[in-house]
Amino acid sequence: MDICVTTLLRDKGFKVTPQRLAIYSALAATKAHPSAEMIYNELQPVYPTMSLATVYKTIEILKELNLVQVLNVGEDSFRYDADTTNHPHVRCMGCGRVDDLYGVDSSEFIKQVSSQTDYTLQGQQFYFYGMCPRCQKQTAAVS
Amino acid sequence: MDICVTTLLRDKGFKVTPQRLAIYSALAATKAHPSAEMIYNELQPVYPTMSLATVYKTIEILKELNLVQVLNVGEDSFRYDADTTNHPHVRCMGCGRVDDLYGVDSSEFIKQVSSQTDYTLQGQQFYFYGMCPRCQKQTAAVS
DNA sequence: ATTGTTGCAAACTATTTGCAAGGCG
């Protein structure tokens, strides 16, 4: 995996630095769809001198290399996903967590949209909003 | 229409002010999904003393009254839509315009997602990205 | 050695908030 990133970076003329590898690894190792700040906080213990700016700059490059995709779940900050397959996401209105939605076939839906519009479609993002199992229980307990 | 907003505002204990009516009217009169700043600029000639803060505060209220929905098309700013039915949107990667996608039935797709997740779903947003007809032509002309 | 990268601080932008003056009910 990391070898892959190393090669990809070098091939595109980017230098391979420990910070870049660490940021990508952090993203690849989680399904939590962290924000820039969450990545920064997670790496603080290991890279105490690393700045938030470096996180942003690196994400910019990873985006260019198609190693991360950007999510815009309607919060104040962006979230990032090292899984670049185009899958829907769901955000919990209770705790704010963002999960993947696998096992959903959106191709029919996309085909339908494509036939209805005179746009040339290049991509899409599907965001669902609801309550995660844990927050459902808490709400039930309160009432 | 405006009578409707007036009534809704009063019923919920909000005061009816010319600014609020103007902001809602501006939103209801367009399909361009303007940002707060676009609304502000459009109303500048008519309400030269109105501030951006008022636009934001009013939108907050309209949101509460379910008179507008918020779009998060992946730009730096939010966009607003007085059409509160849940329809997909498409943004042109060329010129940035945002259009509605009508005539698309997403109920099957939503049902499928609903059955695949243990979230309790409350809503969703579908964003498509592509090239609008006008930008397609321009790109073709350049190449 | 060269060129890109880091990390700090400052800049920037969208949005929110505090508050005094003003307007709606």
Place this chain on the structure above:
DNA sequence: CGCCTTGCAAATAGTTTGCAACAAT
């Protein structure tokens, strides 16, 4: 008249940028 709203300015938060010191190739 009382309370809500406006509009200004300042605050806030996320992200971006400039630049000198530094590191990868």
